[in-house]
Amino acid sequence: MFDIKWIRENAEAFDAGLKRRGYEASSARLIELDEARRSHITKLQEAQERRNAASKEIGKAKAAKDEDKAQALMQEVAGIKSFIQTGEEKERELTLAVEAALSVIPNLPYDDVPDGEDEADNVELRVVGEKPVLDFEPKEHFELGEAQGGMDFGTAAKMSGSRFVILKGQLARLERAIGQFMIDTHTQEHGYMEVSPPLLVNNTALYGTSQLPKFEEDLFKADSGHYLIPTAEVPLTNLVAGEILAEEDLPLRVSALTYCFRSEAGSAGRDTRGMLRQHQFGKCEMVSVTTPETSLDELERMLGCAEAVLKKLGLHYRVVTLCTGDMGFGARKTYDIEVWLPGQNMYREISSCSVCGDFQARRMNARYRIAGEKQLGHVHTLNGSGVAVGRALIAVLETYQNADGTITVPDVLRPYMNGLEVIG
Structure with a gap:
């Protein structure tokens, strides 16, 4: 706003x-x-x-x-x-x-954001690691999961419709392990406070983070008037709605591991196979509330926290700066992390980290007392995926697959899997 x-x-x-x-x-x-x-x-x-x-x-x-x-x-x-x-x-x-x-007016881009119309105009910032070399034809995640009997799209479709999946056995445990690993990393190593927020929010909260009124068709609305959260950014950012914070208490850093719900309006025909684009998916979200002077540095820090997760998982990825035509509605600058999927033989987005300036703070009336001054200022807000759990699961399955269809469990996840080294 x-x-x-x-x-x-x-x-x-x-x-x-x-x-x-x-x-x-x-x-x-x-x-x-x-x-x-x-x-x-x-x-x-x-x-x-x-x-x-x-x-x-x-x-x-x-x-x-x-x-x-x-x-x-x-x-x-x-x-x-x-x-x-x-x-x-x-x-x-x-x-x-x-x-x-x-x-319904979008946020304005910072001067250093590249101009462009869509994702084709995004600018590659860096590539981290090497593409995994497999001496066999790699399979996609759904081929691996279905062959093991741990990924069931048919039964999910019967009870819920398309874009849902049932994970079973060790794949269900692996998904849980990935999420737990992420939230532990951010809270124990990156200084974020863990929050367990509501998954249902009202329209005021969604207005505050700018999902409403422009993007209502992307949301699932309950008969009570509540909405299922499309991302934990909504409840986490609204922790400061209507509040006056002390400058010495900033930055405020919070993180949550939640399910998210999106109608995927406008995505008909895209990524219909597998788990890439689901109505329900897990995500570890990071939110920071800062002063205007520190928000751009905080964006770099947040990006580093998301990258650390992928580095620990041993996944190959690249970082791109989104162009003006591909940024989210409330963002002033956004970095996307795109992980390499051997089965698809391409990069796919697994995290977005954005700085919103005071755009959301003005909608939420979130302010802070400027040290040594009488007037109040609006805080700056940032949000980032740290990272999408389902897509991390996909990347792990495709990157660590073996010729016999088994999956080697990454070292960092084995403590969460009771020491299990291979799935399948």
């Missing part, structure tokens, strides 16, 4: 940022809406001032026994009161119209 005052004072920069993201310039329209609101507020204030003045004149007229003047003034006050009553409702409508228009 943007401050309309900032847009008014920086209209040219605002429009230029929107154009970089592929959006039309909209400062003129937003300022026009706000002008109508401000003009109406001025009329209301003038009416209130006149009502107060006329009320005093009524007393003077009555004291002077000038009943005609008193009656005229009373009629004027009655008309003013009627205008104020309807005018206050109109003020609310005009304010909501400005907020609604602002709520």
Whole structure:
């Protein structure tokens, strides 16, 4: 969410940022809406001032026994009161119209974000490790899982529909081990506090992190009016909604291992085989709340924490900087980590780490007391996958597969598997 005052004072920069993201310039329209609101507020204030003045004149007229003047003034006050009553409702409508228009405007990219239209224009930042060399034709994860009887898409489809899976036996345990390994790494080594948040949230929480109103079709809504979380970013970031934090308590770093739920609207026909694009999936999420001065450094730190997970798992990956056309709605800069999948013979996204500036903080009214100063400032928020559990499972299965269809368990996961070295 943007401050309309900032847009008014920086209209040219605002429009230029929107154009970089592929959006039309909209400062003129937003300022026009706000002008109508401000003009109406001025009329209301003038009416209130006149009502107060006329009320005093009524007393003077009555004291002077000038009943005609008193009656005229009373009629004027009655008309003013009627205008104020309807005018206050109109003020609310005009304010909501400005907020609604602002709520669907995406965040502006930082200057160093590469320009582009889609993922083809993302810029490779670095490649880590070597592609695994297998002396046999590698299989995809679902071929390996189904052959072992530990991955069942058919039964899942009967009870839940497409884009669900049932994991069984050692594959179910391996998925759990991967998630536990991730949350342990972030809490024990990276300084994140573990949080177990609700998986159902209200529309205010989703508005705060900018999933609503623009992306409602991507959400699962319950009859109660709650929504299943599309990512733990929502409840974790909303921990500071409406709060005033002390600068010395920042950065605040929290992490959660949860299931996430997405309708995958618009993805018909994409990744229909296997576990790559599911309605329900596990993810270890990281969220940081910082001061504006430290948020970009925090982004680099968060990216390093996500990379550490893949390094410990011995997975080959690359890091890319997303271009302006591929970034998420609330982000100012995003790094994607793409893991190598031998079965697919390609890189696939396994983590996104983004800095949002004060975009979410303004929607949530999350502020902090600036040390040594009287005024309050809006915090900066960041979020990142540390990492997607299902895709990490896919990468482990395909990277550590053997010619006989068994899977070698990575060393770092064996303590979570009771010492098991091979699955299958």
